Structures are given as structure tokens and as C-alpha cells.
Amino acid sequence: MHPFAYVAPVTVEEAVAVLDKHGDRARPLAGGTDLLVKTRANVWELDAVVDIKNIPELMTVTVGNDGLSIGAGVPCYQIYENSEVAAGYPCIVDGTDIIGGIQIQSRAALGGNLCNAAPSADGVCPLIVHSAVAHIAGPGGNREVAVEDFCTGPSQTVLKKGELLVSMSMPKPPANFGAAYTRFIPRNEMDIAVAGVAVSLVLDPSGQNFESARIALASVGPVPILATAAGDSLAGKPVNDESIAAAAALARDAASPITDMRGTIEQRRQLIEVLTGRMINKAIERARG
């Protein structure tokens, strides 16, 4: 392991300055559950590790009429144990409480899950279906990027030199909204998604028709995929097996998986179809309360 400097700034500006100085030889440290592994395995050779846990805006969860904002360094357990988050955003809980085991969840940040940019990330698809936006600070000022546009490839993001993810925010869901995420793993826990699906939807006041929907797919492409056609297909359709099956088939078409040690192309396509159907039904259940 290459020796590195440990820096613990207390403001976003200081953090950005250090990151800007070192470029890709510096990385922000939240929980460290990816950073420490990659550094020890010499995937990254770093000159500076920038601990962001002393910066207040990166460590805050805010739930209000504007929606939910999660600081980039907030560990998973502080998200899923937050009763307001659990009540209003159960899909976010679906993702954060299956990342690793208890020890990992006590350290690992949802923002870190996003910045790690793994196609299989369990935390990212729930953010996408909640229409979350990533708030980025950088040497040239602040900007916002939709979470579905944040990852650009495996381990690659839109972050430029010196830029830091500050928080993710999402609007307060409208009435008759429901969302859910699940993944397929051969075991019951402590595993990495072979395929994952998040669904959010809004029903009309009768609860019998879809008004809109968003569907996001994990582990079936180089980045988490927003399956726009699949989600849009539900808009205006009645809640029945036929419209759900049609959306699930479109989600299957949106997947572009590879065959590797975790599964085959055919298996992953099938899983996407099956999980999409299951998550639409679960989201409907939640929407109907």
C-alpha cells in the first residue's frame, strides 16, 4: 500500500481545495468500505485521503416538506433507522439496509455507494426512481446532476477534478406514491446483486390506474439503468397483470447484461423481468397504503 496523507477538513471549500490539488491521487473518505479495500489492493495509489466526516453538510439528513436530503457521508444505518425516512421513503431503506452486513452499514455511506459507481450498487436505483439529484461542489462552483446521469461507467462518475459530492436530495413524494427495490442474490444476505430492480409509481386517486412510474435496473449494464420506456409504459394504464407484464418485458429489453461469474446474460434478463413484476406489485401495495 502506497503511503498517503490523511486530511480531515471541516468545510466543503477546504475539501475541494485538497481534492483539486491532488486530482485523482486524492479521494474522499466517508465510511471507507470501498476506499480502504481498493487502496490496500493497490487499485488506487493515493497521495491524500480526504476524510469528509467532519463537514456538517455532508453528515446531515433532512426530511421536510421539500423532500429528503441526505449528506454524502451519512452512513446507511442513520438512513434506515431514521423513522421519517422509513415512513416516507421505504424504497431508500430497501437499498441501504442490504448493503453488506451490520458492520458495513454502520460505516458505509449512501453517497459513497453512488461515487463508487458499481453497476450492482444497491443504493443507487432507489435514488433514481425517487428522482434524486446529486449536489456537487467544485473549484468552479456548485452544480446539480440527476442521479441517473451521475455514473458514466464502472467506477466512473461525472465528478471532475476537485469536485466533491455533497448530498443527494429528492422531492417529497406525491399522494398515492409507492416505491420498492429488490435484488437477486443466490444467498440471503451479504452478497452482490446478480440483478436488481427499483420501481416507483404514482396511482390515480382510485388506486386502480397508474399515473406515472420510474423503473431502474442494477447489475445489468455498465451503469445503473433508468428503464424509461418500461416506466412510461405504465402511465395511464389500469393496474392489472397485463400492464405489469408489459412493463416487465420492456424492462427486460432495457437490460444489457454480460455473462460473468455472477450470472449469465439470459439469467439476468429473466431476473429483471421477474423482479420488475414483483417490485411493481410491491410498490402498488405501498401506494395503496
Added chain:
Amino acid sequence: MVATYDAKTDYKVVGTNPIRHDGLDKVTGRAIYGGDVTVPGLIWGDVIRSPHAHARIKSIDTSAAEAMDGVYAVLTHADFPVVDEREIEAGEDIVNLKRDQSNIMADDKVHYKGHVVAAVAAVDRNTAQEAASKIRVEYEVLANVSDVDAAMAENAPIILESLVGDHLGEDVPNTNIARIFRHEFGNLEQAFAKSDLVIERTFSLSMVHQGYIEPHNATVIWAEDGNITVWSSTQGSFGVRAQTAGMIGVPETRVKVNYVEIGGGFGGKTKVYLAPIAALLSRKSGGRPVKLVMDRTSVFEATGPAPGGKIRMKVGVTREGKVTAADTDLIFESGGYPGSAVGAAAMCVFACYNWPASRITGYDVLVNKPKSAAYRAPGSPQASFAIESVVDEICEEMGFDKIQFRLDNAAHEGTRRGDGVQFPRVGLEECLRAARDSDHWNSPLGDAPAGKARGRGIATAYWMNGGGKSTCDLMLQDDGTVMMNEGSADIGGTRVSIAMQAAEVLGIPAEDIRPSIPDTDSIGFTGVTGGSRTTYATGLAAYTAAHLLVDELKDRLANLWETESGKIDFADGVFSSDGQSIGIQELAGKLDPTGGPVTSTASVNPSSAGAAYAAHICDLEVDLATGKTDVIRYTAVQDVGKAVHPQYAEGQIQGGVVQGIGWALNEEYFITDDGAMANRSFLDYRMPTSLDMPMIDTIMIEVPNPLHPYGVRGVGEVPICPPLSAVVQAIHGATGKRYYELPVKPGRILEATNGD
């Protein structure tokens, strides 16, 4: 002293569940494992490993590493002494010293990805890593073979060019098949001709790893006087002594191996990988202590997994439900050097049945993967998977009851194993009857939730168990405590199971015996903890030593009581003669006038051990849309001879079952085209976790082993064998499909069921 079964039943200690002596240290983290060892002046070693599965080493340039500050030594194969192709025993394996030396550090070729090519020792771990990264190796990359079909194909790349294969007694050069051997009896052709049904199937298995949590480690000092001190996680300190001394060319007795606690081995820690490298680095570093610790990737890529391979299986039966004949080809991958578990597999494959005729042909085949090693009943799980799958198919085809068919054909006392060995009293029939009468077998499977389907499987298996050399010393203290030294590495609670056998003889509580596992200079030779031998053989040493201690105490007491020792009785911890009596612990404080302290020592070498049989029942549920399998109920029936410590015996059975279930469902070396293991971490090498398992119920049958005074049989290995087939037959029950390739992972189930 020859100990045979004494049919005693009123045990005071044997059969109870005292807390293990090492338990508190282990749950509090005080116990010292190999990775915890530190000594004054410690420096760190590191190695570089081959990125190629098969390559010739053209050159190694170590100059940049040697020039670095803080580097004490750089090592390549050229620093090892030349040793002969001598074979030594190493627990469950035979070790060829020359080949093992090349396995732990490559000579002119690398045989698998991860093969060690060079090593360094430096002032700290980071410096050692950085120095190792500066060693430049030039390779000529060669075509690789990663399965037995490719390795046995015509014009296959030859992995070990010096190998002369033994093919049914014929010397064959230029081959990857190290050995072909055969056990045959009866007239196979005639026996098959009498069959009403003959089924022939081919099975494929992947390489799997033991998955012990603690990685390999070694700390070694090669002092100026030539004495070498080793700390290394191992199943047998004397095995480390022999292998280390053999590979570095010193007499065994110059090497002292200190016992450290072991975080799992399952057969994989009978082999030595790091201690010889650390020893030579220490010598080159002026006698500084050198420590080497593997990471998980290295453990997967370059230690000793269990072989995969192919098994062809042909079995005949009559319509009356009697077996006629069986014929099998066991084709096992040995890894980068010869020596797989195929020999043991051949002993086990047909051992559950009483065959009129059988033929077993074994193939030991080199492939460009790590050299395989022992894994819990080496060879038997693979063999059990194949034979039990065919038996299940026969029963369904012919409408036979799966337990009655096995009972009608069961091996019993007098049956000959496929290689000719005749069984003494064994407990297979008792296991099958207990399975038939169990609540599990008599309970309905129950309805699966929508979209899921359930199935039940049953399978049996055999493991021969081991005997061999063990030593135990007892030292009676003034206060009645007995100090005990014994030589067996304690993996599964054997300190207590050995102490209990001495306590039973002495009539004292197990807690009043304080066991220690000394270094190899301080205890008589004791074989490896493997082959399910430890509670049996080292327990026999403790039993024998305890009797010797009692004999000596009778002599001393005869002095005090002015009588003859032959007139003194000893029972339940009390000596008595002519109306006088005294407890053993009270007597302990009165021995000074009789000649001082009383100690005893016993070494034993039983040549055989009582065999273990098991019958397992598995219920599971398959999600038909995703192929996910959940085991929902599992019962393991096993003949344990006598459960010395029933909770730990049960724990052994449960642990074996979990490993067997993992082997059946998800575990595999996923090998890429360039011969690399893709899933070389616990994230992607999918062993079951506690969240994947139901409670594993056990039914322990006690058919006494005639070779042991308490009837003890080894229990630790056979439970890993039946799950492979029991699980797969249950998946067959749930999905209606047959599976001939392991693991039966979700993708394979979807492949088999799609189109339904």
C-alpha cells in the same frame, strides 16, 4: 496396552458437555493465533506471484528490490537446496518434497496463476510489498489447461515435463495423467448381464475451497546455531516440522514448531506453504525473525482446494431391488502437481453397498490450477454425489423405496470395500433405519408458497477415518489437578474430548484436567489433526496414559498401605483395599514420601479406525422464477460410535453439512479462459452464511467402534459427503429435472427448467 471396546455404559464424564478449556480465550480474543505472533526484531516477508496460469520463467531480476532501503533478503527457487523426489507422510496426503518445494516457489515454470515466484524480507510490511513489486520476471506464456478433458486431450500442453505417469503399471512420459489405477472384483460383464436396469451417467464437479477464515501464516527464526523456530497455523505441528525441514534440507529435529491456535483448516492446513520461505528469508536476513501472512486472494489461488473433475458411473440392479454391479471412472484434477484425493475417493465410492462385482478406475490429472489438498473426507463428497445420484435415479425408475433399497443392499460387517478391505462392525443399517423412523422422513413436505416448489432428497456416504500416532502426557499435581500435554492441534474442541477420556479413567471432572498443546520439542510425535482421528487416536493415548497413571498410583499406595498393588481396586476415582479407601485427588497430596510426583506418558499407533457412515435428509424450496434455492429442513443421521462430547460431535456434523450444502448450491472456482479464478474473494466465492441455513437437526447413532474402549469413531468428516447428493435430489424433486453438474446454482436451475 491394547485397548478394545469395554462395553461400559455408566459413564461419568464421557457423554457429557463440559465447557472447552480454550473457550474463554477464544471468545474474548485472548487466544494467540499465528497472525498474532510477534517477537523482538520481527521483520516482514512478502512474495510475488505469477499472473499467468502456465508459463516458463525466462528471467528474474531482483536487483531493484535488493537495492531498496530496508530490504534484508530476496529469495528465488535458486536459494532452495536441491532435494530428492522423496515422499513423506503429511497427514492425509503424501508429500513429494521436490515437487512441494517447486509448488511453494516455482522453479523454471509456473503451473497456475498465483504460483509464488520470488520473496523478499524487509523492515516492515509496506516496504516488503513495495520491494516485491520491484522484482521483474520475464515469462514465456504457455497454453493452459483448466479441466480434465483439456488436460487429457491429445497434444495437450504438458504441465510437468519431468512427470512419468503410472498408467495401470505402465510408465508413460509426456502426459498430464500422473496415475491411472484400478480396483476390480467379481465378473463385471456377467453381473451387468443379470441386471434388469443399467444406468450410466457422467458427472462434472468444480474445484472448491475449504474456506477457513484464518489465512495461512508463518513466523520463523533461523538462528545462528542452526536451530529453527516456527510459529504457523497448522493442523499438525509435526507435519510442519517434517515438510519445512525437508524442503530446506535440514534434519527435522533442528526445527521446533510452536503450537498456535488455528482458525479453521478442514484439511487445507495439513500442507506447508510459507514456513520454508520464511526460514530461508530469516537465514538470509542474519537470523532475524520473518513473518509471512497470505491474503484471501492468495489463499484461493495458491493453497490446496478440493479437486473437481469428471465421474463416469454405471450401475446395474435387478427388478427385485438388488444391486448387481458397478463400474466407475473417477477422473480428478490434482492441480499443478500430481496427487489428488482420487485414491481415497476410490475407497469410498461404492462403500455403502454390497456389490457382487465392481470396478473402480481412478485418474489423477494435472491441470493449471492450484495443487489440490485434503478437504474434509477428501474425495468422498464427489464420489457420494455421483453414486447417490444414480441410486436415486434407479429407485425412481424402478419404483423402489429409497431407504428400503439402500437397506436391502447395505454394506455391513464382513462386506468388502471396492479395494478389498473387509468391514468390521459398521453402522450404516442403523443410520438408514433411524432415518426411516425419523420425524423428518415421516413428515409431509408441506405446500410451497405460490411460484415455489418443494423437494426432498436422501443420500448416504462413508468415510474410513484414520488412526496413527499420538502422544499424551499426564502430570498429577498435589491438589489433585492433572496437567495434560497432548500433541493434537485443537480445531473442533479436541482438548476437551481428549481430556474427558483421561478424566473418565481417573474418575475426576474434566475441568480438573488442564490440557496443553506443547511445541514439537516437548511432546512425543503426534500426527496431524485430520482423518477424523484426533478424538479417537489421541483420546486413546490419553486413556492409556490415565491407566498408566492409575497403575503407578497403585504402586505408590501399596507402599503407604503396606500391601500389594494387585490387591488395590480402583473405581470411580477411589482406591480401596481391605476396607481402606482414598480418593485419587486426596492421594495426590500425599505422594511425597512415596517417591515424589507421579506422571505418565503414552504413545499409541492404531493402524485402523472405525469407519463412519451417514444418511442425510434434505427438504428445500426452489423459486421457479429465479432459480433460488432455500434449504428449509435438514436432518443428518450419523453413526458416531460414542459421542464423547455430544454438543461438539453435533457441531462437527452441522459444520460438515453446511459445507456440503455450499458445495452443492453455489461454491465453485469460476475459471476464465486465461486460467484465472475470477471469484477469488469471499464476496463472489459463495459459501453459505448463517442466514442461509435452517437448523441442522442431528440424530447420532452409537454403534460402538470395536477398536476403541469407549467405542469412539471419528465424526468430523463424513457429514460433508451426503449433502451434495441429498440437496441435488431435493432440487430434482422440486423441479423434476436431473442435474449432473455442480454447483446447481440458480442459473443452472433456470436453464434446466426454462421451456417448461
